[in-house]
Amino acid sequence: MPTSELLVQPAPAFLNCESPPISSPANNYFQAARKIFAQATRGKTIREFFCGMGGCSVRLRLAGESLVPLVLPALAHLQIKSVASPDLTICLGDLAELELALEFPGEESNDMEPPGAMWRHEDARFFALAQKETNSLSLLDAEEKLAFYWTRNAARLPWYENSFPLRHLLAHFFRRHDRHIIHAAAIGDETGAVLIVGKGGSGKSTATLACATNGLFYLGDDYTLVGIEPAPRVWSLYSSAKVNADTLNWFPELKSFVHHSGGAKKKSSLFLHGTPGLRFAESLPIRAVLWPQITGRAETKLTAASSTTLLLALAPSSILQTPGGGDSVLRALSQLVQAVPTRILEAGTDPAQIASAIKKFLANEN
C-alpha cells in the first residue's frame, strides 16, 4: 500500500497522559512502553490507517516507515474512513528505526528457547506477548482500548509475518468480544459462507482459490475471525494466501500477486487485494464447515461428515496456533460444528468444478 493513502497526523497528546492510578508490574510496563512511544513521536507526524474487522473499528498508528509495508498490505481490503473513537488503537513502532531501547519481557530468561518461544501474560485488563523468533512485543490495555506492537528490528522480521500481521494481539482483543481467530479459510456467496478447514497440505488453499477465482466471495485463506452468537458468522482478516508451487500452477493469473516466492518446495505468499475479478466480503453468516480431501479424480462432491470429525480437523490447529483461548475457543468451535452442516469436500482436479460444487451446495442448502 502506498504510504500516500495513509492519513498523516501530528502525534496525539493522549500518549502523554498520566498513568492510570493502579500499580502492577503489567501496568508499570505498559506505561513505560507508552512513554517510549510518546517520546518517539513527539513533534513528529505519524501515519494512521483505519480498518473495520470483526464488527469493530481499529486504528493503526505507525511511528516511522519500516512497518508500513509489513503490516498494511494484508489489511488493505479492510480499510475504512477515519473514526473519532475506534474500538481499538494499536500503536506500532520499530525500535531499530526509531533508535529506541525497550527490554522485552522474558528476554533474559533461560526458558526462552527454542527460537519460537513466547512469553505470555494475561489478566483482567492487560495482555502481553513477547515472541523470540520475531523479536516483537504485543501489549494491550483492554480498559483503555489501547495496544502497542513493538519490534526490535523490522528488517529482521520473518517473511511470513506480513501475511498475518498482529495475529496474536488481535486474537486476544477479539476473544474479549467473544470472537475467535481460527485456522480456516472462508469463501461464500450472497447467502453466506463456508469455512474450509484442515492443516497445511489438506487442499484448503487450493479449494479456496478455486472458488475465489470462479466468482465466489473471498474472506480469507488461513486465518479468519468467527463469532457464534447470536448466529455463526465469519469475518475477513487478511487478504493473504499461502500456496505451494503445484497450487499456484493451477492459478497462473495469480502469479503476479506473489510477494514472497517459496520456489518449487515451499509455500509462496500472495496478497489478493486488487486481484482483477476477485471479490472480497467483509463478513458473512456461516452456512457450513467443509474439510477438503484431495481425491485425484476430476469431479468434486460433498459427502456427509460428523460434527466431531470437523471439530477434530478445525479445533487443534486453531487453538494451538493462537494460544490463550483454550477452553473458550474449543467450546465455541464445538457449538459451531453442531450449529451448521458439516461435510467432507472431496476436491477434484478441476478448479471450476470445486467452485461449482460449493455454489450448488450453498444454493441447495437455502
Next chain:
Amino acid sequence: MHVSFKINRPQVISQIIEGEVVVINLQTGSYYSLTGTAAAIWDALDRGAATAQIADTLAVHFTDCEGGLENVVDNFLNELRGESLIVPAENGEPVVSAAASALQIKREKYARPALKKFTDMQELLLLDPIHEVDATGWPLAKPDPNHHADQ
C-alpha cells in the same frame, strides 16, 4: 483401594460432542478422540466421581455391557493417565455422591471405551512453547537514555 482421578486442567481441555469426547493437551500438542463409553467416563470424571462410582454407575446405565466393567474403567483410566489427561485427585479432594455422579450421557448401547491419539500438531508447540506468567517476570522498562524523559 482405588485412586480417584480428575481432569488435568488447565493444560487439558475437552468438549463432549455427539457422544464422543474431543480432548486437547495444550502442553504437548497431542489431541484425542474418545469414543464408546469413554464419554460417560469422562463426564463422570468431570463432575468429580470417584473411580469406584464410575464403574458402578456405568453398570447401571449400560445394562447390555459384557461385565467386568471395573477392569474396563481401570484400564481406560490408566490409559488416560499415561497420556497425562487425568491426574490423581488430591487427598481430601471432595468427590460427588453416587447419586450426583449419575451419568448425563445418553447412549443406547454399550461400546468399549477407546482412545485415539493424534500427534500431527505437536510441532506447533515444540517450535513455539509458551511461557505463561502471572505478575512476575516483567522487566523494569526504562526509556532510552538518548531521549529526554517527560518533564
